[in-house]
Amino acid sequence: MPLNNKKLNNYKSSTATTEKYSFFNDVHDVACLIPKGRVTSYGAIAKYLGTKMSARMVGWAMNAAHYSPKKIPAHRVVNRNGMLSGKMHFKTPETMEQLLLKESIKVKEDKIIDFEKLFWDPLKELS
DNA sequence: GCATTGACGAAGG
DNA sequence: CCCTTCGCCAATG
Numbered sequence: 001m002p003l004n005n006k007k008l009n010n011y012k013s014s015t016a017t018t019e020k021y022s023f024f025n026d027v028h029d030v031a032c033l034i035p036k037g038r039v040t041s042y043g044a045i046a047k048y049l050g051t052k053m054s055a056r057m058v059g060w061a062m063n064a065a066h067y068s069p070k071k072i073p074a075h076r077v078v079n080r081n082g083m084l085s086g087k088m089h090f091k092t093p094e095t096m097e098q099l100l101l102k103e104s105i106k107v108k109e110d111k112i113i114d115f116e117k118l119f120w121d122p123l124k125e126l127s
Numbered sequence: 128g129c130a131t132t133g134a135c136g137a138a139g140g
Numbered sequence: 141c142c143c144t145t146c147g148c149c150a151a152t153g
Contacts, residue, residue, distance in 0.1 A: 046148095053135095053136080056150090088134080
């Protein structure tokens with residue numbers, strides 16, 4: 001996979017529709033690599049990509065992912081608290097929770113139960 | 128082209 | 141322990 005340790009500091013800022021963002025593309029790839037039944041955080045992905053401080057961009061990438069034809073399991077990505085902060089960005093607010101539930105991930109009060117146990121760190125798992 | 132806004136996160140009060 | 145501030149950076153007004 002083209003993820004390696006590429007620095008995203010100077011990735012070409014191109015147009016979403018025409019060229020591929022290295023950043024968004026990588027985020028999408030990582031998201032697709034998340035095993036079923038596991039979850040990760042925006043920060044973990046950002047860290048893996050080298051932009052640890054820019055977790056917000058990961059969230060933004062997810063937003064772009066939604067708009068992408070590719071299917072991104074964005075429901076497996078939550079914030080560092082394990083809360084479904086992005087549920088409102090799905091078709092319906094309950095979609096994210098339903099998808100997680102289908103993967104045996106229990107959610108209560110918008111929070112993933114045993115989040116630490118289900119947490120999947122790309123840095124640790126992929127390297 | 129400056130100002131505002133995020134599906135975040137760490138640090139400070 | 142809860143709340144506020146700040147940093148990060150692309151997209152949008």
